[in-house]
Amino acid sequence: ETGVTQSPTHLIKTRGQQVTLRCSSQSGHNTVSWYQQALGQGPQFIFQYYREEENGRGNFPPRFSGLQFPNYSSELNVNALELDDSALYLCASSPWEDNEQFFGPGTRLTVL
Amino acid sequence: DQQVKQNSPSLSVQEGRISILNCDYTNSMFDYFLWYKKYPAEGPTFLISISSIKDKNEDGRFTVFLNKSAKHLSLHIVPSQPGDSAVYFCAARTNFGNEKLTFGTGTRLTIIP
Numbered sequence: 083e084t085g086v087t088q089s090p091t092h093l094i095k096t097r098g099q100q101v102t103l104r105c106s107s108q109s110g111h112n113t114v115s116w117y118q119q120a121l122g123q124g125p126q127f128i129f130q131y132y133r134e135e136e137n138g139r140g141n142f143p144p145r146f147s148g149l150q151f152p153n154y155s156s157e158l159n160v161n162a163l164e165l166d167d168s169a170l171y172l173c174a175s176s177p178w179e180d181n182e183q184f185f186g187p188g189t190r191l192t193v194l
Numbered sequence: 195d196q197q198v199k200q201n202s203p204s205l206s207v208q209e210g211r212i213s214i215l216n217c218d219y220t221n222s223m224f225d226y227f228l229w230y231k232k233y234p235a236e237g238p239t240f241l242i243s244i245s246s247i248k249d250k251n252e253d254g255r256f257t258v259f260l261n262k263s264a265k266h267l268s269l270h271i272v273p274s275q276p277g278d279s280a281v282y283f284c285a286a287r288t289n290f291g292n293e294k295l296t297f298g299t300g301t302r303l304t305i306i307p
Contacts, residue, residue, distance in 0.1 A: 086237070115294070124200075125295075140294065183295060188237050
């Protein structure tokens with residue numbers, strides 16, 4: 083059984099640029115959630131996708147957007163990058179009916 | 195507004211002894227609580243969970259206790275092993291059809307050989 087995978091592992095961008103992060107959910111999982119973890123903080127919920135629709139959103143501006151595909155993989159897009167967007171971005175998948183979320187290794191984004 | 199709080203940023207425990215990690219929450223609508231463990235350069239790994247209808251859940255060396263009246267939960271690890279050294283996150287969720295997890299800021303546990 084393949085776990086949650088994310089790409090790329092690391093990414094460096096400059097202010098104002100756009101970035102796309104990718105996530106493949108664990109086999110059989112139809113729900114994907116994205117979290118941002120700043121240094122020294124716990125993960126903060128960005129949004130969740132279920133059956134290709136956004137199903138809940140945290141306190142993040144509209145320049146954070148996402149997609150879920152029919153195979154349940156997902157993308158996180160961030161436009162107009164700011165220095166404070168530098169963080170570890172975590173993707174988690176789960177079956178809709180389960181409480182436990184399974185996390186990928188994350189993508190480390192650095193904005194210069 | 196930090197709804198889930200882990201007030202100890204770090205904890206050091208000797209190998210073989212008990213490690214106790216604490217977590218407090220403010221949102222009375224939380225009904226499910228989870229503990230995750232995180233090693234550097236890896237994503238959080240699920241450890242153990244507890245529903246609000248229970249006050250204790252055990253899984254091997256790991257036990258989670260929930261005190262709803264105090265809005266407090268704790269994770270006990272007995273006996274502590276060097277491989278337990280990691281950052282531990284407490285997380286909570288409500289049951290409104292949105293599986294958003296609200297995390298604490300984490301406690302770094304170091305097991306001293």
